[in-house]
Amino acid sequence: MTGDHVRAAVDTAYRDEWGQVVATLIAMTGDWDLAEDCAQDAFAAALTTWPRDGVPRRPGAWLTTAARNRALDRLRRDAAGAAKLRELAVPARGEPAEEDIPDERLRLIFTCCHPALPFPARVALTLRTLAGLSTAEIARALLTGEPAMAQRLVRAKRKIQEAGIPYRVPPAEALPQRLAAVLAVLYLIFNQGYGEEDPRRALTAEAIRLARVLAGLMPAEPEPRGLLALMLLHEARRATRTEDGVLVTLEHQDRSRWDNALIAEGVATLDQALARRSAGPYQLQAAIAACHATASVTASTDWPQIASLYGELARLAPSPVVDLNRAVAVAMADGIPAGLALVDDLAASGQLTGYHLLPATRADLLRRDGRAAEAKAAYEEALELAPTEADRRYLTGRLNEL
Numbered sequence: 001m002t003g004d005h006v007r008a009a010v011d012t013a014y015r016d017e018w019g020q021v022v023a024t025l026i027a028m029t030g031d032w033d034l035a036e037d038c039a040q041d042a043f044a045a046a047l048t049t050w051p052r053d054g055v056p057r058r059p060g061a062w063l064t065t066a067a068r069n070r071a072l073d074r075l076r077r078d079a080a081g082a083a084k085l086r087e088l089a090v091p092a093r094g095e096p097a098e099e100d101i102p103d104e105r106l107r108l109i110f111t112c113c114h115p116a117l118p119f120p121a122r123v124a125l126t127l128r129t130l131a132g133l134s135t136a137e138i139a140r141a142l143l144t145g146e147p148a149m150a151q152r153l154v155r156a157k158r159k160i161q162e163a164g165i166p167y168r169v170p171p172a173e174a175l176p177q178r179l180a181a182v183l184a185v186l187y188l189i190f191n192q193g194y195g196e197e198d199p200r201r202a203l204t205a206e207a208i209r210l211a212r213v214l215a216g217l218m219p220a221e222p223e224p225r226g227l228l229a230l231m232l233l234h235e236a237r238r239a240t241r242t243e244d245g246v247l248v249t250l251e252h253q254d255r256s257r258w259d260n261a262l263i264a265e266g267v268a269t270l271d272q273a274l275a276r277r278s279a280g281p282y283q284l285q286a287a288i289a290a291c292h293a294t295a296s297v298t299a300s301t302d303w304p305q306i307a308s309l310y311g312e313l314a315r316l317a318p319s320p321v322v323d324l325n326r327a328v329a330v331a332m333a334d335g336i337p338a339g340l341a342l343v344d345d346l347a348a349s350g351q352l353t354g355y356h357l358l359p360a361t362r363a364d365l366l367r368r369d370g371r372a373a374e375a376k377a378a379y380e381e382a383l384e385l386a387p388t389e390a391d392r393r394y395l396t397g398r399l400n401e402l
Helices: 003-029 032-053 059-076 079-088 105-112 119-129 135-141 146-162 172-192 202-217 222-235 260-274 281-298 303-316 320-334 336-349 357-368 372-385 389-401
Strands: none
Touching: 003 032, 003 059, 003 105, 003 119, 003 202, 032 059, 032 119, 032 146, 105 119, 105 172, 105 202, 119 135, 119 146, 119 172, 119 202, 135 146, 135 202, 172 202, 172 222, 202 222, 222 260, 222 281, 260 281, 281 303, 303 320, 320 336, 320 357, 336 357, 357 372, 357 389, 372 389
């Protein structure tokens, strides 16, 4: 087997098996750093062993065994580790059978996303431990200095140890709240990668991959599938969101360039979630995205349905941003004045002060209503608040049109 084939096999195994190998070692030793170090050693060993012996039939089992044996060697050389070994009563070496390797990733996901950890630490720890990104890669993706990111990871692991955060899936009564925290972390990782910046784009793929893992590990829970569907439907139109560095709004995107395979998978995944008849916020957001995505075939958007879905979303997960999006849908379904009234009510409430999409939305509705002077003033206000260059270019273009 050529070196290129082996490298490709190791890369695939790293992407597919890293989280499971690390999770298994953490469950065995309780030592996060030891687990990561020994997992790295196992993948390094694969690069030297597989060219000679061939890629094993079950790469995950091979890597888990190599990492476990490396961990045992390190524990035996350490006095505290020897005591740990006696507690563990680890069986003799040898490649375990497939059924002997429990999937520990679910416990790892819930531990990384424990509410006792600060939210940024949950995100970083999930990317490091489950996705296998290096500290440097996480720092680049989250636009943070590498030393600061390293400290964040150290503090998170120390917090888990010192606070006695249990390495387990929460009991049934605590599951809804804890699952919501996990889904929030995965969706934030996705959104961090959904912007323009190249270093972040790999995060969308990692978030989708982790959402697939979570949905597979919790088949009875509909919201992980709802989140996965939402991610797939958003990702399907990523290529059309900007053009020459300028933001392209949904109505002006080239729908022929949307990824129909991702749309089909997203809609099918959403149908599986909705079949449980327990709609949650992510399922509702995915349903809204599906209304837009399937309009690529029908060439018309069901705005009354979208407005209704936003109303239900506002009931389940109240948010001024949801209210703003609902105002747009109402404007498209019931007429511009109805939507403008809702936007003006939001502005008067002060809940979205400083949020550039509030004046941008108001400007767009005023432009559609033929009120050019008022629209110009609102676009200028939005331009002053716009956070990205793509947003600023889009708003500047709108101003120039007026």
